[in-house]
Amino acid sequence: MEIFDFFVQNREMIYFIILAVFVGIEVIGGVPTVLHTPLMSGANAIHGVVIVGAIIVMLDTEPDNIFGLALGFLAVILGTLNVVGGFVVTDRMLEMFKKK
Amino acid sequence: MEIFDFFVQNREMIYFIILAVFVGIEVIGGVPTVLHTPLMSGANAIHGVVIVGAIIVMLDTEPDNIFGLALGFLAVILGTLNVVGGFVVTDRMLEMFKKK
């Protein structure tokens, strides 16, 4: 059966996904309500890792494909915004929460 | 460098181990003290999965290797003891904890 073949071939990936989902769920369990906003913001910064994909696009694009390079350039800017903005805003929020 | 090669070749396994360790740690975090004993006992039952290895040994042993089969036979008994005893004893303990 095809589904079995798919399963056998992608076994490592499937276990990886399952374990990562468990880690994600467990890591959040029991977080106090006041930390929800900074946590959301911190998670937001982390998915900025998509910038790695944008860099790969840039590296992969043929040097004479101006349109492709332009898209990649834009993607890297957007990804950086996500990463840098995300981490900085989270840091500022968390600064507010710290006990003096 | 050899360590890098090892790393690249066993990448999936390394991620698997790391994620599984995180899951193990997270899953236990914040367990109330009274549940320590049943949890220990439950974990004990789960590592009884080593019996799967004992069954594989049996299946792999050449049919005329009496000594090998005897060892495998013993291993399966021991593994079963671990599994069955572990789950039953845990169940009995947890029965005691339930609110009436």
Add this chain to the structure above:
Amino acid sequence: MKGLLEICYLIGSVTFIVGLKMMGNAKTARKGNLIGAFGMTIAILGTIFLFRTEHTTPSAFKLVLIFGAIAIGTAIGWLTAKKVEMTKMPELVSMFNGMGGACAALIGLTEFQHNIGNPTALSFIVAGMVIGTISFSGSIIAYLKLSGKLDKPIRLPQYNMLNNIVLLAIVVFAVFVIIKSTGLPLAIIWVLFAVAIVYGVLFTIPIGGADMPVVISLLNSFTGLAAAFGGFLYDNKPMLTGGILVGSAGTLLTLAMCKAMNRSLTSVIFGAFGGGSAAASGDSVTGTIKDIQVSDLAVLLNYSKKVVIVPGYGLAVAQAQHVIHELEKLLEERGVEVKYAIHPVAGRMPGHMNVLLAESNVEYEKLVEMEDINPEFEQTDVVLVVGANDVVNPAAKTDPSSPIYGMPILEVDRAKHIIVNKRSMSAGYAGIDNLLFYDPKCSMFFGDAKKALTELVAEIKTL
């Protein structure tokens, strides 16, 4: 090189997990965020300098482009994040989330042409592109709503059904593109992109502005998912770990937020209430209310032993955080013990009151959480409710037909006197009446929070 890169990636992946974990605890949260940022830097630098396959054509020019883009992004991101007012944080998170979604969309748009005829790769590409795009346009709408540029929920007739039809169309269209890619014009992916943009708008626009924190959290996990699809495409571990982690953690966080507000995710998305426009259930109340004059209130507060301030959404709207701090200091000088009672979902985002009051330098020790302050109301002379409504509504405890029934509240009716400052008798977020205002112990002190409190402070100073 490959080995070194993979080690960079391992560091990145592990820091994401550890960082996120630490962010869940007030003590370690800030360090956790920095750890995540550190791992991200490693993963990014590793990719730039060590990612080489048969497809890559690295060149000095490209490096300049990449670092240029990073410099621009860093400058804009850093400045915006540093400059923005604390109370504007949620819209900023939404905006940055949208940027991540757009980045994922652009990756999909460029990679499409290279993978024609390869359904596996295309399914990752199309899925990442569509989800990223929805997250992008949805986040922009959320941003507009939160910043007040689009304040009413816009509901087309039958919008729930309409949305589902558009979603179904996207899925069918996407599957078609993935399977039949060979021979299709390349521009087809841009059509899909456009439809996904529309869906993101349609999805977000009917939801009330007050529900936006939940929606942002949901869109956040969408972007995580989009990043994970990028990870599948490139077999890239940090993208996978980060993406899946944020996808699953974000989903759980969204549910936790809903739970704290005593709502279900479906009622948020399909708009049971939250825009103030939907009819709220719960008994309507009548009775007599009492007013209090500013002079009387000044005397009452001045000669109290213990005053507890309950801040709510109205305090944020009126930007009255500074004057309330002034009031607090003034009363403390006169020997009154003053504390703030912080309800977990007061305001419009979790921790809203903490952030708001921290901005005006209220001491952290004076902010007391609901569980800890509730037993103290018994010994409290005056509770001053400023712009809060739902979080002190006794219907949550007494009226099973109320939409907020079951939500834990600040039990202010145990105090000797209750003073409520708000502008009118209108309802709060949940759109329901509040019996507390008719309590014989309760007096209303009408007016915009900032204006009213400023007068109050002036009055107390004359005593």
Add this chain to the structure above:
Amino acid sequence: MKGLLEICYLIGSVTFIVGLKMMGNAKTARKGNLIGAFGMTIAILGTIFLFRTEHTTPSAFKLVLIFGAIAIGTAIGWLTAKKVEMTKMPELVSMFNGMGGACAALIGLTEFQHNIGNPTALSFIVAGMVIGTISFSGSIIAYLKLSGKLDKPIRLPQYNMLNNIVLLAIVVFAVFVIIKSTGLPLAIIWVLFAVAIVYGVLFTIPIGGADMPVVISLLNSFTGLAAAFGGFLYDNKPMLTGGILVGSAGTLLTLAMCKAMNRSLTSVIFGAFGGGSAAASGDSVTGTIKDIQVSDLAVLLNYSKKVVIVPGYGLAVAQAQHVIHELEKLLEERGVEVKYAIHPVAGRMPGHMNVLLAESNVEYEKLVEMEDINPEFEQTDVVLVVGANDVVNPAAKTDPSSPIYGMPILEVDRAKHIIVNKRSMSAGYAGIDNLLFYDPKCSMFFGDAKKALTELVAEIKTL
């Protein structure tokens, strides 16, 4: 077939995670255990019927052998687990853990010959074998200690150094076997096995019987590790998941247990105290103690409004759980409110008191946790401490030099009267004196708990 087997394995792996998670919560614990058992069954049946490689030679005869072995194991395991007294649970867990370790050892012993010259496979085999063996022999010693057949810690001179030398020798020996396997006699693996057995004994034998729960938990995670090595060898996912999970969760659990007792893992292993033989620090105390006669105590209890019973290790030793329940019922009949104060580490294993008192059918609601009962002592007329010592020792709060300093205790000295039942003035687990006994409010009621309480019950009945 391979596909179906992998799906069985996936089910097994996931149920282990979910089951273990659920076991961490009192409400879901029992179901979690059953879920784990279900997944285990799937994984075992899948292996028997679907595991086929070029090496396997399945036959009807083998199937009979396998099912025969499983039947024997199930019969013995089930009966022992069902029959044993509740208070013997820890030794049983230890015994079953040892069986798992032995199983892992046997796998290594048989697989060795098939993998000569393959260092990767051999390292998994040897590691699994050695760790499994240590867990096996260590668990047997732990079993003997707990069941009282080996009650004194046996300490060879310089045992810590000796143990480390033996451990080092094992490691060197193992590495040698792995690298130079070709040409070595096959029996060499049995020599390694023998040395590992010796190490397991040496490791466990100096540790005091009271520390055994911690040691068992540690050996438990060793067996998990051994199972994981088996998983590496066969590239078998449930063995890997289950093994790693138990290995890491077990390690954390061991640390959590130590923390609850306010000890460090090293002090447990290297025996700072715990056998009663090591000198304990902390000030020694002198003063006068008061006795109370059984008749006076009977009157005191009979005319009290509220009595709190503090059970401890001595109650378990004396097997006085039934008579204490009788006392409780008797007092309740006379209109006295009776509760039990449960300290988290009273007894010799976590939850010891819960299990013990559940055995004599004490109602669950009467067992009150430390945090909840401490505020109640103020309104308590008589606290009856039965065979507890460390858990009510005020030195934990007042004396920074005491080895138990910092451990939260039951604050019985807030009650009006304190009655302590034990056999003598000797110390408890931590080996230190208890200032409580010299408190003017405290009276001693000497005697074996079962005997003394039986007399007390008889006396109260005459009133």
